[in-house]
Amino acid sequence: MADFVIGLVLPDVLGTYGDDGNALVLRQRARMRGIDAEIHRITLGDAVPEMLDVYTVGGGEDVAQILAAEHLIADGGITRAANAGRPILAICAGLQVFGRSFRASDRMVDGLGLLDATTSSLQHRMIGELRSDPNLQGFGVTAGALGTAGVLTEPLTGFANHQGATLLGPDAAPLGYVTEGVGNTDAHGALHAGLSQERAKKEVYYEGAVQGSIVATYMHGPVLARNPQLADLLLAAAMGTTVAELPPMTSTFAEQLTAEVATLRAERLKA
Template identity: 35%
Template sequence: MAESKPIHVLQLYPRDMNIYGDFGNALVLQRRLQWRGYEPILHSYDPEDEFPEQVDIIIGGGGQDSGQDKIQQDLLRIGDKLHALAEDGTPMLMICGLYQLFGHSFRTREGREIKGVGLLDLRTEGTDTRLIGNVVAESKEFGEILGYENHSGQTYLGPEVQPLARVTKGEGNNARDSHEGARWKNIVGSYLHGSLLPKNPAIADFLIAQAVQNRYAETIQPQIDAAGSAQPIEELTRKARTTATRRPR
C-alpha cells in the first residue's frame, strides 16, 4: 500500500464568506492533490471554532458587509496565528471579502471601519460604484488570469505588497490603476470569483507546490493527467480558458 501523504486544506468562514461559489477553490485543490498522489484533508473554520493543529493551505472567500461584520472579531482573534503561518511560508488564497480583511481596514460607504488582520499592506474604501463583469489580467508569475469580479469596495495597495496581475479587461482592485489582487510571501489575494482556481490551475498548483515543499520537501510535477480521462486534463483546461476569454465584459 502506498504511503499516505496528507495535505490539510483549511477554508476560513465558509458559513459567512462563500457567496459566489468560492468553495469550488477547495474542490479544485482536493482533486489536483489527489491526481498527484496526495491525500487532501479539508477543514472548515467558522467563528469560535477550534483552529486546526495542522494546516498546509488556507483559503477564504467573499461575503457581504454583514458577513464581514460577523467574522471580524474572530478574525482578529486568530490574527497572530495567521501571521505566524504566513511567516512560515504557508500558502494562502483570499478572495474578495477576505482579501479585503487580510488588509488593514475596509471603510464602508457609510463611513464605518471594519478592521482587518493586516497581513497584506492594503486598504479598501466602499463606494457607490460596483465593478462587475468578466476579467482578464496578465501576471508575470501565473500567466493570463481569468475570473469574474463583483464588488463595490475599491482596494489600494501599499508599498509592502505587489499586484497579482495587470488588468487587460475589467477593473480589478479599483477603477484607477489597472491592478488586480495582491502578492506577499505565499499569499495570493484577488477579487476574482468564478471560482478562481478551476479557470486558473497555475495558481492552484502554486498553492499545492508550496504546501508539498513545506510538508515533505518534495517538488510536484508541472503536468498531470487524471486516470480515465478521455483527454489530458491540461488540454481540457486550455479549451475552457479559451472559451472564458471570449466572454463579453
C-alpha cells in the same frame, strides 16, 4: 488525517460566491497527483489550526466580513499560519479582511493587517469578467516557499462582483495587471484617496495582491478552477517544492476542460 490538509476558512460566512470551490480544486489536483488530501472546514467560532498545509478564504457581504475579521483577529490562528509561511488564498472580501482596514456597513473596520492594503468604496459596483496579465515580479516580494515555487505565465481570468476600492501599500505587489474589467480600484477610488495623478494611473491597473505567503484577488469563478496554473503554484508552495517538481498528473481532463473554456471565451469576445 490525510498527508495534505487544506483549511477552508469560514465558509459559513465567507462562502457567498462559490469560492469554497477553490479548496475542492486544490484537493482534486493533489489527489490527481497521488497525494492523499482532505479539506478541513473551519466555521465561525472555531479555532483556526495554524499548521495546515494551505488555506482558502472566500467572499461575503458586509456583515459577514465584519464577523470574519473580528473572529480571525481574536483567534489569531490564521495570522500565526501566515507568519509561519503557510500559503493562503484570499478572495474578494477575504482580500479586504486580510488588509489593514476596509469599509463595510458605512464604516471603516480594522483588518488583519497581513496585507499592506486599505479598502474604501468604488463609485460604481464592478460586476463582470475580469482578466489580467500576471505580475511576473510579484512573487519577488514573498517570503519562503511561495516565492520559490514558480512564476505565473498565463493570463488570469475570473468574474468580479465587488464595490471595494483597494489600494496597495509598498509592502504588497499586485497579482496581475488588468486588461479587461475593473481590478482593485477605479480612477474615482484612486483619486478620492488623495493619490497623485501619476500613482492613480498605476493603481487602476492593479488586480489582487501578493505579500508574504498570501495571494489575494477579486476573481471568483472559483478562481482556481479557471486558473489551474495558480492552483499548482499554491500546491507546490504548500508542499515546499516547485511546480516543475510536483508529482505528475494522472489525468489531463482538467487541462482539457480549461483549454475548452478558454477557447469558448475567446470566441465570445470576438463575436
